[in-house]
Amino acid sequence: MSKRRYGSETSKSREMLLDAAETLMRESGYAAVTSRKLASRAGLKPQLVHYYFPTMDELFIEMFRRVKKRTMESLDNVFKADDPLRALWDLTANRPGVILSYEFVGLANHRKEFRAEVAEFGDRMRAVKINIIHRIMQERELTELPFAPSFAVVLLDSLARNLALEAELGVHAGHAEAFENIERFFRQFAGAAADA
Amino acid sequence: MSKRRYGSETSKSREMLLDAAETLMRESGYAAVTSRKLASRAGLKPQLVHYYFPTMDELFIEMFRRVKKRTMESLDNVFKADDPLRALWDLTANRPGVILSYEFVGLANHRKEFRAEVAEFGDRMRAVKINIIHRIMQERELTELPFAPSFAVVLLDSLARNLALEAELGVHAGHAEAFENIERFFRQFAGAAADA
DNA sequence: GTCTATACTTCGATAGAC
DNA sequence: GTCTATCGAAGTATAGAC
Secondary structure (H helix, E strand, O other), X not given: OOOOOOOOOOOHHXXXXXXXXXXXXXXXXHHHOOHHHHHHHHOOOHHHHHHHOOOHHHHHHHHHHHHHHHHXXXXXXXXXXXXXXXHHHXXXXXXXXHHHHHHHHHHHOOOHHHHHHHHHHHHHHHHHHHHHHHHHHHHOOOXXXXXXXXXXXXHHHHHHHHHHHHXXXXXXXXXXXXXXXXXXXXXXXXXXXXXX | OOOXXXXXXXXXHHHHHHHHHHHHHHHHOHHHXXXXXXXXXHOOOHHHHHHHOOOHHXXXXXXXXXXXXXXXXXXXXXXXXXXXXXXXXXXXXXXXXXXXXXXXXXXXOOOHHHHHHHHHHHHHHHHHHHHHHXXXXXXXXXXXOOOOHHHHHHHHHHHHHHHHHHHHHOOOOOHHHHHHHXXXXXXXXXXXXXXX
8 A cells, every 4th residue: 555645525626637537438438538638638637637546446436426426416306397207217318427327337347346336326226216206106196007116117217228328329220219109108197197 | 551461361360369359348348458458368469469450440340240240140040939029139138249239339439430330230230120020020910019110129129238238237126027027028929929 | 735757567559570 | 471579659656846
């Protein structure tokens, strides 16, 4: 272990580095987040990266911590929407967010320490969303869904994320029909809620 | 442009490099596929990588070409199965294949030249699968599905790929219920085919 | 508390030896 | 036709200057 000192968590430079790292990761993938490229983006010297983040892995961990915090806050706001189910979809399908999350998954898939943390968050998000569906049904006095809430969330997550990823990549085959079907379901669900 | 010469496409070393590159990419991600790590895996000298593949990008293009060829061949075999729909699912949900494909998507998402090629293949696969669903329905004399074939394929791709990715990562929440639902659908579909 | 001079490692790529 | 000696650029990380 080293006796080096590191920058405070309230530093302006530190914040700038985290912001730049996120943009860089979204645009060019996690592998492009190197001390040199990152510093260049933030208009700082490469060595500063290692002052605020002893290793690159600790930078990634900090980045993920911020993402987790933001995601949790967004989920809290789902109920303020007129159509909470649609709000949940919009949140999950948010393209910049989806791209970033796939980068973290990629990172996790080959860095042991990171993997457990990302997986834990994935499981937790799934559980939170299942609870949200339950709450939506209670509030709207719905007792029936075409499928169990847990499967509904797996379906929502899989579709929203995959469609966003494909759209970002430039794959569009079948998307129009998919959105029609999804839209129809949302309308039916909102309608059933209004009737109840 | 350089006047260097490059190895033939039938070389044994070349094949070994492509195989090793694929394993490395699956295990550690595309960013870990460096000339040095790759050569070490294949038991060869790093410089040999550049003899067979002038640039690393050309290595990735060759790798993707092999994947495309294999995928096409697998799709041709779907009809030999007793339950072609399930065979299509199994093929799409194949974990090593899914992991590898996400690596190519990641690579594509920030390398312009690569992006178009991966997107084109994605669109083509979607179209081929939609045709397969049509053919299955014809052969089984089915006229009705709960959703249009194009949406069925988007659904199948999204679910199969996302469930495989999550399982690989260690996310399991909701998976058991999801598989129950999917299994039930396959049984119903096969049953309807038997009745017809 | 903040930043930089510097070291050492790994990378992609080429020219030239076998 | 196959492989290696070698180079310059980019990577992470540390010790020490302000």
